[in-house]
Amino acid sequence: MPELPDVEGFRRTLVSCAQGHRIEQVEVFDPGVLREVTTERLKRELEGRRFAAPRRHGKWLIAPVEGPAGGPVGEPTLILHFGMTGGLVCRSEGDPPERFGRVVLTLDDGHQLRYHDQRKLRGLWLATTEADVDRILGAQGPDALTLGRGELDTLLEGRRGRVKATLTDQSVVAGLGNLLGDEILWRARVHPKSRTGDLGPDERRRLHTALRGVLRTSVRAGRVPPRPSWLTGHRDDPDPHCPRCGRPLRRGKIAGRTSAWCPRCQPERS
DNA sequence: GTTTCTGTTGTCAC
DNA sequence: CGTGACAACAGAAA
Numbered sequence: 001m002p003e004l005p006d007v008e009g010f011r012r013t014l015v016s017c018a019q020g021h022r023i024e025q026v027e028v029f030d031p032g033v034l035r036e037v038t039t040e041r042l043k044r045e046l047e048g049r050r051f052a053a054p055r056r057h058g059k060w061l062i063a064p065v066e067g068p069a070g071g072p073v074g075e076p077t078l079i080l081h082f083g084m085t086g087g088l089v090c091r092s093e094g095d096p097p098e099r100f101g102r103v104v105l106t107l108d109d110g111h112q113l114r115y116h117d118q119r120k121l122r123g124l125w126l127a128t129t130e131a132d133v134d135r136i137l138g139a140q141g142p143d144a145l146t147l148g149r150g151e152l153d154t155l156l157e158g159r160r161g162r163v164k165a166t167l168t169d170q171s172v173v174a175g176l177g178n179l180l181g182d183e184i185l186w187r188a189r190v191h192p193k194s195r196t197g198d199l200g201p202d203e204r205r206r207l208h209t210a211l212r213g214v215l216r217t218s219v220r221a222g223r224v225p226p227r228p229s230w231l232t233g234h235r236d237d238p239d240p241h242c243p244r245c246g247r248p249l250r251r252g253k254i255a256g257r258t259s260a261w262c263p264r265c266q267p268e269r270s
Numbered sequence: 271g272t273t274t275c276t277g278t279t280g281t282c283a284c
Numbered sequence: 285c286g287t288g289a290c291a292a293c294a295g296a297a298a
Contacts (some may be wrong), residue, residue, distance in 0.1 A: 002279075006278075059279080085293095121291065177278055178278060
């Protein structure tokens, strides 16, 4: 699930469900998702405090909490990463539990913010300072949603790797994952194995246009929408074809991930 | 029924 | 810089 559009959806869920509300109870059903924090400390630091405005960077959700709590330290920040299968939902107390529910925060109005994740590849952190937030996130490029054309040009120029690897490298651009990367390259008609540094000005311009278009629609949908007219709508077909020209799609591993592209619309050249 | 493969994540060793 | 292994797990394929 989670790439930038999904996480942006989770941020909105947190805003509408929990921002300004007091956390009454923290329940951890699987400590396997807690990173660098114990259940006890999570409860002590969160219970009694209120969610302030959350923010997002790339695929990370950053949720400061404020107000007095049991602990003597300053106001902490809850940090969430959703791996491949994580998610955040808003439910009412008493609603049936999520299939892979891991952490439930009960709020002062009876709503619950629930973190669920099948595979537990990532999880929840509790940062104590801004520097701590930065340490947990690690090296991050600018968020893909705020990327200007000139900025993307600068980031792409002089890179040696393949363009698919560059676009999905979080330390270059934050937020693009495997699906978005393929979708953007397909729309821009750029072969995923092209050498990033070899791209011409026109290809870089097309990439930026495609990035903006794909992100705009995806953020609105809260996911990369598997539309019939999009590449994403066909990658799981038994015999996938390009929705633009009808040619069979090609698949291959790039940067350790399965990529899909159209050999006709995205001619090989590097 | 059982084994193998795949995957919208990131990190680490070679 | 690139590749492969790994982490943890369900569901599909073999």
